[in-house]
Amino acid sequence: MKGTKKLFALVALVALVLTLTPVLKTSAALQPVFTSVESGWEKDDQGNWYFAIKYTAANYQAGPLIALESADGNPIISTSDNMVLEASGSIRIPAATVVNSFTATYVDSFLKLSASTAEYFIPVKFLDVASTFKDKYVSGEPVNAVTGTITAFDQESSFMTGAGATATFALVAVWKDANGNTHSATLPSVITATAETASTATFSVAEKAFRFIAPAGKVYLVPGHIADGLTADGKVVLTGSIRQSFTTSTYTATFNIDKFAYKTISIDQSKLGMSPSNITLPPTEQDIYLYDQYGRALSNTLVKVELGYKGVNGVDVPAMSLTTGADGKLHIIFPAPIYYGAYTGTVSTVVGNSLAVDGYTTFTISYGAGLVLADSIVPTPSTATIHQTGSITIGVYSTAGGISKLWIEVDDPDEVLKGGLEPQNFTATEVYSTPFRVCAKPEKIDEYWEPNSGTPTSVVLEGVAQSGGTFKVTVKAELTNGAIVKDTKEYVVKAY
Incomplete structure (x- = not known):
């Protein structure tokens, strides 16, 4: 009996120890x-070039x-060189070693730095490019006359096969x-450099x-070749090789495109032009023309x-989101x-x-109580692109009430119109x-137009342009509330 109690006590002690022992x-x-x-x-004091990391x-x-x-x-550098990774460090490799490690020499590429599972792809640019591209252009701006000179990074090594050899460059927008x-996208312009000597293009x-x-x-x-690897989000994808005993496999490395840039250009917004830039309402439907800062239609x-x-x-x-036509x-x-x-x-x-001219402009919208002549001689400007000879119409709009009487005056010294406007x-x-019953030849003291029905707030004037030129129209209206309103505008007809 005593032996059994001692056994139970030992088991309980072991259980307690296991409970209190932390699990590691x-x-x-x-x-x-x-x-x-x-x-x-980098170049040292003795004139030797290195690639420094x-x-x-x-x-x-x-x-x-x-x-x-x-x-x-x-x-x-291989692991057999026993170069140990540290919290921070630097590596300098003779330029010739780096250049000769590539099958195609002096072609921009990359190095792969690794330590255990860590990897880092290092872009390598082998050239030096001096050009007269400006540092800044406005969106839509024509390029200036540009020249450029290309050498190797050390300004003396032969990087071309000889005089007459060519190399292409591209402009990439981000x-x-x-x-x-x-x-990102590549601008539709290919720049071709031609070698004058093996060391200069x-x-x-x-x-x-x-x-x-x-x-x-x-x-x-x-x-x-860098632009050829461009992605849609401003990066470039290049291909690397892994050499093993009997096989070679490939992998890809991704970089921001600016890592391979030989010139960085800023693009600013354009100050758009707009015609007309002052809009008078009504009419409520009008056409405007947009063009970039350099006068080209915003197509x-x-x-x-x-x-x-x-x-x-x-x-x-x-x-509103709207799209311009081919003529802006x-x-x-x-x-x-x-x-x-x-x-x-x-x-x-x-x-x-997508690539497009980027710009903005402001314009004035005037909406007043009164009578307004349309800016265009065509009441529905979306259907016409020019003011030409033949039938023409002009809109008249009242913003202050219905029209009960209308007076029309045309100043047409060049006889642009045939028979005026009605x-x-x-x-x-x-x-x-x-009255005629009193006098056979009474004096006409006024002439105006009255609506056939109702009191409209808009009127269309009709006429025929027989030649090109300029004429002026003045309209006056008596509104249903008794107000007298007036407007004058000048119009141009182009003879074709």
Whole structure:
């Protein structure tokens, strides 16, 4: 019995010890990572060139060994060299070693730096490019006359096969849309450099050879093969090789395109031109023409139109998204403002994922109580592109009430019109000083037009233009509330 009690006590003690003993878990080994890498060509005091790499690293344990190889898989530093990864370090490799590690020499590529599982791809630019590209252009601006000289990074090595050999460069645009997404595209312009000697090549671009049609952002001058690897988000993908005993496999390395840029150009927004830039309402449907800062039509471009006033419902008129025509024409339907006055509208390009002129402009919108003659001699401007001879019409609009009487005066010294202008659906009324029954030849003292029915707030004047020239129209109206309103405008007819 005593033996049994001792056994139970021993079991209880063991259980207590197991309960109080902490369970130890083995942590996974931390993997090293390169936290920063800087690189570039350097020249020492003796005139020797090196490719220098400076790095910082974290999470390393027991000093893993560094390896460095070219994108072609040729080793430059191997683990057998026993170069240990540290918290920070620097590596200098003779220029010839780096150059000769690539199958195609002096062709921009990359190096792969590794230590255990950590990898970092280092871009390598082998050239030096001096050009007269400006540092900044406006979106849509024609290029100036440009010249450029290309040498190797050390200004003396032979990087071309000989005189007459060629190399291509491209201009790559990178920009952000309104949502902050990055986009990129290659400008449709190929720059070809021609070797004068094995160590010097030159290129030239004729003035106005192309335009910088790109949204506000950056444009980079890069070698043609780099532009060929461009992605849609401003990066370039290059291919590397892994050499093993009997096989070779490939992998890809991704870089920001600016890592291979030999010139960085800023692109600013264009100040768009607009014609007309002063809009008078009504009519509520009008055409405007947009062109870039250099006078070219803003063709087939999506724009945002903001009118800057409240509609008759008291709510801000929402922005409109519209697309210009090939001639830069934009047809806008203007909601009536809730109040009379002058307003400032804005037209700006909508930046998306495609190359386009990027710009903005402001314009004035006037809405007054009175009578308004249309700016155009065609009441529906979306159906016409020019003021030409033949049948013409002009809109007249009242913003202060219905029209009960209308007077029309045409000043036409060049006899542009044949027979003047007459309002549709109105009948002429003549007023004489003395009734005909009293005098056989009474004096006509007034002549005006009255609507055939109702009291319209808009009228269309009709006429025929028989030749090109300028004429002036003055209209006066008596409104149903007794007010007298008036407007005058000058029109031009082009003879074709």
